[in-house]
Amino acid sequence: xxxxxxxxxxxRALPLIVxxxxxxxxxxxxxxSVAAQGATVCNPANFSIAIDxxxxxxxxxxxxxxxxxxxxxxxxxxNEIKRALLEGGYSRVTLxxxxxIGRTQLLARVKRANALNVDLLLSVHHDDVxxxxxxxxxxxGVTRAFSDKFSGYSxxxxxxxxxxxxxxxxxKLLGAAxxxxxxxxxxxxxxxxxxxxxxxxxxKAGVYLFDNLVVLKFTKAPxxxxxAGVIVNRIEELVLASAxxxxxxxxxxxxxxxxxxxxxxx
Numbered sequence: 001x002x003x004x005x006x007x008x009x010x011x012r013a014l015p016l017i018v019x020x021x022x023x024x025x026x027x028x029x030x031x032x033s034v035a036a037q038g039a040t041v042c043n044p045a046n047f048s049i050a051i052d053x054x055x056x057x058x059x060x061x062x063x064x065x066x067x068x069x070x071x072x073x074x075x076x077x078x079n080e081i082k083r084a085l086l087e088g089g090y091s092r093v094t095l096x097x098x099x100x101i102g103r104t105q106l107l108a109r110v111k112r113a114n115a116l117n118v119d120l121l122l123s124v125h126h127d128d129v130x131x132x133x134x135x136x137x138x139x140x141g142v143t144r145a146f147s148d149k150f151s152g153y154s155x156x157x158x159x160x161x162x163x164x165x166x167x168x169x170x171x172k173l174l175g176a177a178x179x180x181x182x183x184x185x186x187x188x189x190x191x192x193x194x195x196x197x198x199x200x201x202x203x204k205a206g207v208y209l210f211d212n213l214v215v216l217k218f219t220k221a222p223x224x225x226x227x228a229g230v231i232v233n234r235i236e237e238l239v240l241a242s243a244x245x246x247x248x249x250x251x252x253x254x255x256x257x258x259x260x261x262x263x264x265x266x
Contacts, residue, residue, distance in 0.1 A: 042261035044089035050118040052096045054125035059101040062128035064231035065146035078124045084250035106214040127227040151236040152186035154227040155207045158216035166222035175205025177252035
């Protein structure tokens with residue numbers, strides 16, 4: 001995400017919209033070859049990953065420019081990431097979902113991840129902007145809020161996580177892999193405005209500090225939260241809703257996990 005569509009948008013993965021057609025201009029890496037690169041050092045079958053699906057049906061998060069609940073996007077992308085990891089040889093992948101609202105459901109996610117004794121947790125979300133950036137448009141006869149000002153991914157880590165340095169290491173790997181896929185991060189979370197003001201601790205990879213996020217703070221493994229993109233941005237929503245868009249993000253996660261696994265302390 002960023003202040004500029006051209007400077008921090010989807011780069012070479014930016015969609016070309018011709019009529020109703022959506023084309024992603026980029027090539028996907030071969031997933032098998034990516035996983036195979038670290039086969040001599042990392043055994044994917046012994047690496048346990050939790051993919052946390054952000055929000056719940058009862059508290060579905062933000063609403064996209066076209067009226068889709070964030071939770072639906074989170075679940076769809078999380079399933080695609082799981083598929084990519086399984087195809088890459090990471091057989092110990094668990095999707096974590098929850099029901100309800102508030103802190104209780106957040107702690108339930110942490111409890112499950114800790115019980116699984118995972119090596120890594122990735123929490124999957126989609127992003128919004130502050131209300132004063134919202135404008136209105138009519139989509140399928142319904143007035144919806146949107147903002148095309150910002151686009152791109154964001155990554156968050158917590159210094160309260162007992163494996164903060166490893167969390168940050170994975171976040172940097174994921175940011176680099178997302179950029180290799182043509183994505184760019186958004187700087188809007190660092191704006192000195194109410195609701196933002198997050199410290200951008202890695203301006204190359206797009207990594208922010210968010211110390212008190214429950215799933216990052218209390219998980220007993222390296223943990224990173226991914227905001228995959230801004231779904232109130234009308235163009236970026238189309239990319240995030242597409243199979244091609246999800247595949248680019250999933251390929252980046254697989255690449256980052258493979259590097260992280262290879263670099264794991266023995």
